[in-house]
Amino acid sequence: MATLNSNIPSGPLTAKWTKHRFESKLVNPASKRKYKVIVIGAGLAGASASATLADLGYQVENFVFHDSPRRAHSIAAQGGINAAKNYQNDGDSVHRLFYDTIKGGDFRAREANVHRLAEVSVQIIDQCAAQGVPFAREYGGLLDNRSFGGAQVSRTFYARGQTGQQLLVGAYSALSRQIGLGGVKSYTHAEMLDLVVVDGHAKGVIVRNLQTGEITRHGADAIVLATGGYGNVFNLSTYARGSNATAIWRAYRRGACLANPCYTQIHPTCIPVSGDYQSKLTLMSESLRNDGRIWVPKKQADRRQPHEIPEDERDYYLERMYRAFGNLAPRDIASRAAKQVCDEGRGVGDTGLGVYLDFSESIQRLGEEKVRERYGNLFSIYQEITAEDAYKTPMRIYPAVHYTMGGLWVDYNLMSNIPGLFVLGEANFSDHGANRLGASALMQGLADGYFVLPGTLSNYLATQKPENRVKTEHAAFREADASVRQSLKRMLERKGKRTPASFHKELGKILWDQCGMARNKAGLEKAIQKTAALREEYDENINVTGDGGEWNQALEQAGRVADFIELGELMCRDALHREESCGGHFREEYQYTAADPETQQGLVNPGDVRRDDERFAYVAAWEYSGTKQAPTLNKEPLVYEEVHMTTRSYK
Amino acid sequence: MKVRLKVWRQKNSGTAGAFQTYETPDLNPNMSFLEMLDVINEQLAGRGEEPIAFDHDCREGICGTCSLVIDGKPHGPHHGIATCQTYMRSFKEGDEIVVEPFRARAFPLIKDLVVSRKAFDTIMQAGGFITVRAGSPPDANAILVPKEDSDLAMDAAQCIGCGACVAACRNASAMLFVAAKVSHLGLLPQGQPERHARVKNMVEAMDAAGFGNCSVTGACEAVCPKSISIDFIARMNRDYAVALLKGDAKESASGAG
Secondary structure, eight states, X not given: OOOOOOOOOOSOGGGHHHHHHHHSOOOOHHHHTTOEEEXXXXXXXXXXXXXXXXXXXXXXXXXXXXXXXXXSGGGGOOSOEEOOOOTTOSSOOHHHHHHHHHHHTTTOSOHHHHHHHHHHHHHHHHHHHHHXXXXXXXXTSXXXXXXXXXXXXXXXXXXXXXXXXXHHHHHHHHHHHHXXXXXXXXXXXXXXXXXXXXXXXXXXXXXXXXXXXXXXXXXXXXXXXXXXXXXXXXSSSSSOTTOOSHXXXXXXXXXXXXXXXXXXXXEEEEOOOOOTTOOOOOBOOGGGGGTOEEXXXXXXXXXXXXXXXXXXXXXXXXXXXXXXXXXXXXXXXXXHHHHHHHHTTOOOSXXXXXXXXXXXXXXXXXXXXXXXXXXXXXXXXXXXXXXXXXXXXXXXXXXXXEEESOEEOOOTTSBOSSTTEEEOGGGBOSSSTTXXXXXXXXHHHHIIIIIXXXXXXXXXXXXXXXXXXXXXXXXXXXXXHHHHHHHHHHHHHHXXXXXXXXXXXXXXXXXXXXXXXXXXXXXXXHHHHHHHHHHHHHHHHBOOOSOTTSOOHHHHHHHHHHHHHHHHHHHHHHHHHOOSOBTTBOBTTSBOOTTSHHHHTTSSOTTOBOOOHHHHOEEEEEXXXXXXXXXXXXXXXXXXXXXXXXXXOOO | OOOEEEEEEOSOTTSOOEEEEEEOOXXXXXXXXXXXXXXXXXXXXXXXXXXXXXXXXXXXXOSOOOOOEETTEETOSSTTOOGGGOBGGGSOTTOEEEEEOOOOTTSOEEETTEEOOHHHHHHHHHHOSOOOOTTOOOOGGGSOOOHHHHHHHHHHHTOOOOOHHHHHOTTOBOHHHHHHHHHHHHTSGGGSTTHHHHHHHHHXXXXXXXXXXXXXXXXXXXXXXXXXXXXXXXXXXXHHHHHHHHOOHHXXXXXXX
C-alpha cells in the first residue's frame, strides 16, 4: 500500500497557504544553481514552472514532444481564465471563487488546495498582464470581464476567443527568455518514455528523440510532470491529436498513484460528430452560453427546420430545469441534460445527437455587430466545419470529451507519493473534484507553475544533496533504459495486422459507450473485460511500420495507444468501484428520483447525480501492482474543515 | 468523392526526395484535409508501406503545428485558415492535389512533409518577451491600456508561429513573424522598457538564422492563417531604425533584465 499523506497545513483555511510558505524549507540563493530540475511539458503549467524555477536560480531542463515549446494544447482554450479580482464590484471574492469551485466539483476536491488556487488567482492576472498578454479591455483602459458557467459573477478574463493561446504565448515568452539566458535547457521533439526511481525517489527520465530515435538518460534532483490530461483515451475528443497519457502512465507503472481516473469532463458545447473518419471534435466556447439559448423541439423526431418550429413548440430545457443558472449551468449538468433530451428522441441534426444553440434572440437584442464582436471567430470556426451560418440558423452542438479531472495523486506540495516527483496542471488530480468549472483549467495550470510549485519545491530539494545526485550509469537508469528499448523493439517486430489507429478507435468506442456520460455496473464490467482483451490482442496483432532509428509517427502512436488501453481499463475499474454519482461521474443506479426529499424541496431534478458522502467522500488513488494484476485501491479521506458538503443545487 | 494526390516523399534531409502519386478511396466531402491523409496513411500501413509523415496537433487552427503547401499555397486554398481547417469540400471530384512541405533554407526538412521550425524559437529567445518575474508585477488594473492599442496588439499577437509566411515568401523572409511579435509587445505600455533592444535582437537573430529579407510582395499576409497585416512590418522597420539610431540597445538587452 502506498502512503498518502496530503500534508495539508494546520490552521484556518484562509491562513494555510501563508503559513505553509513561512514554514517551508528554503534553498539559499547561492545553492539554488547547484540543483537540477527536469520539467516534462511546456503547456501553461510546464512553461510557467520552467521559467519561474529558472528565474529563482535552479538549473532547469525542459522536454516537449512537440517541435517547439509553444504548441501544447493549453493553446486551444478559448473562453477565459477566472480570477477573484472583483473588478466588476459584483460580489466576488476569494471565498466565493473557492466555494464555486468546490461546489462545481461536487465536493470531491481537496478543500485546502482549492482555497489556495482561489488565493493565487489574483496574482496570475497581474503576472500575465505584466507579460503583455492582450486581455480584452474597456474603453477606459481597464480590464474587461465576462461570466462563465457555474458562477453568478463576472470574473473571467479573456483575450478574444484565444485566451489559452495568449496565456501560453506569455508563458512561452518567459520560457524563451530563460532559454536564451541559459537558465533553461530546452529539448524539443523529445518524448519521455520512462521515469527513473532510485531508492524510492524520482531521479530521472528516459527520453526518445523523435527525430533521430535516439534514447537518452537524464538525471536531476527533482522531476516535474506537466503533461496534461488523458482525454484522448476516448480517441474522439477536443484534445489535440498528440495529447497523451504516456508520461503519467509510465510514472504510474513506477509506483505513482493515479487518482480518480474516472472523473472526466464531457463539455456540453461541441460540434456534433459527422462521420466515422473523424479525428477530433471541436469545442465551441462555453462563453457562447452567455448569449446563446439552448433548446430542442418539444415533439420527438421533429424534422422541421429550426425556424419553422414556433416558440411554444420549443423546449429551452436548461432554463426550464435550472432556473437560477439557466444556460449557464455547469458543464456536467448541461451535458447530461443534452444527452437526456436526445435519448428521449428530441435531438436535432442528421444523427439526432445534437441540440440547438440559438443566437437569434441576442442578435435581436444586441445587433449582429455586437454578437460578431464577441464571438466572431467561433462563428467562423463553426462555419468552416459545418458549412452553416450561425448568424442565420442556430448552431447544432453536442457534448464531447474535453478534460480529465483525474490524474496523478499529489499532496499539498504537488508532490506525488514518489518523493521528488511533482505533478502540475491537468496531469494532477487535485483542484477540480468531479467536475471542473469553465475558465478554471487555465487558472490552475498557471497557479501551479508560477506560484505553487516555486513555493513548495524547496521543501523537497532542501532534503536532497545535489553533490550526491545519482549518475545516469546507475542500475536504475540502465534498467529503465533497457525496458524502454525492449518495449519499442517488441512493437516494431510484432508485424501484426492492425494499426495503432484501429486499436485506438476501438478503445474509444468501448469507453464512450460504457464509461462516458452515463455508466452502470453491467456496462463497466463488460468494458473492463473488453479493454483487457484489447490489450492482449494488441500484443499479438499490432503493426508498426518503419524502424526505431528515425522519425516514425506510427511508433509514437503505438506506444501511446498501448498506454491508453491500460488506462482505459483502470478508468472503468474506478468508475465501477465508485457506487455513487458525482459531477461528471454519473452512475445510472445512483440518481435522484421524484420521491426523494431533495427533489421535493426543489433543490434538484429527478435524474440529477446523487452523491454518497458516507461511503465515497474520498480520493481513490490507484496503485499499480504489476502487469495483468488488479491495482490496489488507496483512499485519501476528504476532510472538509470549513465547508459543509451539501446537495449541489443550481435551481 | 475521389481525388489523386501528388505527395512529396523524402526519407530525410540527407537523401533526395520525389513526388509520389496516390489515389484516394471514396471520401466524405466533410472530411478535413488531414483526415483524408489519415485515411491514406491507414491504407499505406495496411499494405506494409510507410505512412506519409506530416505535422499536426490541435486540428483546430490554433497550435501552428500543421503546415503543408497545397497546390502551391501554404495552408491550402482558403484565406485566413490553417491546413487543418481545410475541408475536402473545397476540392472537386477527380482533382489532382499537389502536397509539398514548407520550403525554406532556415526550415530544414525532417521527413516527407515535416520541417524543423526551430529557427522561430531561436528568434523568440533573442528578445520576444517582456522581462517579468512571478511575484513582482503591480495590480493588473494599475497598467491602463487604451482599448485601441490593446486591440491592435491583439491583432498582432494572434500569430500562431506556423511559418506559412516564410514558406510563401520568395525570399523566405520571416519578417511577418518577427513583426507580429515586435508589434504585439511594442504596442503595450508594459513592452516599452525593452522595446528597442527587443527589435534589434530579434532582427539580428532572424538574419543569423538564414531568413531572407522583405520585398513587400504581401504573399505572407495572403497566406497567414490569422490574416496578420503587413502593416506590422512597417511598424517593425520604424522601431528597428530608431533602435539603430539609439545604438545602445545591445548592452541593455544582453542581461535581458
